[in-house]
Amino acid sequence: MHKNLVEKMEKLKNISNNSSLNKIFNKNGKIGIITSGSAFNYVMDVINENQLEISVLKITLSYPFPDQLVLNFIKDLETIIIEEVDPIMEKEVLSIIGQNQLKKNIHGKLDGTLPMIYEYSPNIILNALNKVTDTNLDIYDANMSEIKIPERQPTLCPGCPHRAAYYSVNKAVSELNLKNVIYPTDIGCYTLGVASPYNSADYLLSMGSSIGTSCGFSKATDQNVISFIGDSTFFHAGIPPLINAVHNKNRFVLVILDNRTTAMTGGQPHPGLSTDGMGWEAPEISIEEIVKATGVKFLRLINPLNIKKSQQTFKEALEFNGVAVVISRYPCMFIKRKREGNLSLEVKQNKCNSCAKCITELACTAIYIDKEGLTHIDPQLCNKCNVCVQICSEKAIGIKNSFNR
Numbered sequence: 135m136h137k138n139l140v141e142k143m144e145k146l147k148n149i150s151n152n153s154s155l156n157k158i159f160n161k162n163g164k165i166g167i168i169t170s171g172s173a174f175n176y177v178m179d180v181i182n183e184n185q186l187e188i189s190v191l192k193i194t195l196s197y198p199f200p201d202q203l204v205l206n207f208i209k210d211l212e213t214i215i216i217e218e219v220d221p222i223m224e225k226e227v228l229s230i231i232g233q234n235q236l237k238k239n240i241h242g243k244l245d246g247t248l249p250m251i252y253e254y255s256p257n258i259i260l261n262a263l264n265k266v267t268d269t270n271l272d273i274y275d276a277n278m279s280e281i282k283i284p285e286r287q288p289t290l291c292p293g294c295p296h297r298a299a300y301y302s303v304n305k306a307v308s309e310l311n312l313k314n315v316i317y318p319t320d321i322g323c324y325t326l327g328v329a330s331p332y333n334s335a336d337y338l339l340s341m342g343s344s345i346g347t348s349c350g351f352s353k354a355t356d357q358n359v360i361s362f363i364g365d366s367t368f369f370h371a372g373i374p375p376l377i378n379a380v381h382n383k384n385r386f387v388l389v390i391l392d393n394r395t396t397a398m399t400g401g402q403p404h405p406g407l408s409t410d411g412m413g414w415e416a417p418e419i420s421i422e423e424i425v426k427a428t429g430v431k432f433l434r435l436i437n438p439l440n441i442k443k444s445q446q447t448f449k450e451a452l453e454f455n456g457v458a459v460v461i462s463r464y465p466c467m468f469i470k471r472k473r474e475g476n477l478s479l480e481v482k483q484n485k486c487n488s489c490a491k492c493i494t495e496l497a498c499t500a501i502y503i504d505k506e507g508l509t510h511i512d513p514q515l516c517n518k519c520n521v522c523v524q525i526c527s528e529k530a531i532g533i534k535n536s537f538n539r
């Protein structure tokens with residue numbers, strides 16, 4: 135098939151060279167920029183705001199590289215390649231220059247005009263232009279806005295079922311008095327378990343690696359290992375390492391955080407749902423049946439919003455001598471919004487003792503302390519998951535029915 139492949143690539147190169155996806159903007163000036171992806175936005179912001187005469191070739195269909203289009207573009211220009219991560223396009227352009235025996239300077243990451251690391255920003259583009267063109271364009275002042283927005287780390291949504299699962303895992307670990315637990319994690323919203331107060335994500339390597347590396351730790355150390363993977367990632371890359379885990383007699387807890395979607399990337403379906411990627415009805419593949427088929431002897435399904443039951447289950451899983459799988463199943467709040475209806479959650483000020491456990495241990499972002507030091511729930515943010523009601527030892531959080539009077 136090699137011959138066919140080479141012929142196909144030639145045809146594709148022709149498409150790439152003539153594709154409307156590869157587009158030239160602002161054909162003027164002596165400087166040309168070849169760019170792609172989000173770096174294009176920074177380039178256009180800088181050009182428009184400084185009214186610069188610079189030609190821009192935005193490459194969207196980048197493989198096979200549109201060599202003829204690029205050759206025509208760079209012919210009469212001093213060219214800068216502005217691309218994030220690795221100098222892939224830059225090397226392609228250098229190869230075109232070599233093949234065509236042109237004498238041209240190409241600026242980019244390889245000659246140090248642009249940094250090898252970091253996401254780009256308008257200031258990085260401005261610096262590059264200043265270096266190449268001997269201009270003195272003003273660098274933006276990060277403090278020029280008078281509005282000071284408080285910094286906040288990325289966090290799980292109010293009412294997110296993963297928060298409840300992490301809360302219960304933390305409680306189970308503390309009640310069993312376990313020290314030095316290792317928490318491998320995987321890729322998804324639940325990676326935010328890395329943040330305080332959960333501290334339940336020690337490292338993240340690649341999809342499915344939470345289970346694979348748990349196998350290694352379970353063999354190499356006596357430490358307890360609690361591994362996390364999402365439903366979508368489990369289907370994608372979690373099954374082979376689970377088979378290995380059982381076959382090699384490892385001992386760790388695997389929590390499959392099943393929120394019935396691929397939440398982090400926008401809610402795409404996965405094989406565990408009854409709808410396929412095109413929106414058609416499709417057979418739903420059962421995570422439980424897959425786990426059972428691998429030979430796992432400890433398998434439990436929990437609703438993470440039921441805190442007491444979840445904590446008990448995690449404790450039993452941690453005491454099991456083998457691979458213990460807990461499927462923590464509750465839909466992402468973006469799917470199962472509970473804001474509608476007449477119910478609202480409120481802190482009863484006469485019962486609240488301001489212990490702040492609902493903030494320091496649960497850390498739901500719908501709960502806040504006002505200037506007087508009183509705890510409240512923001513009805514605009516609360517998704518009514520009911521978890522704070524269960525963890526407040528003073529029974530100070532209640533569900534309130536609002537009536538139309």
Ligand code: SF4
Pocket residue numbers: 292293294479498499500501511515516517518519520521522523
């Ligand atoms: S019920 Fe409590 S924990 Fe759940 S979203 Fe509302 S404030 Fe947060």
Ligand code: SF4
Pocket residue numbers: 481485486487488489490491492493509525526527528529530531
């Ligand atoms: S956990 Fe209960 S008592 Fe403590 S601050 Fe929150 S609402 Fe008040």
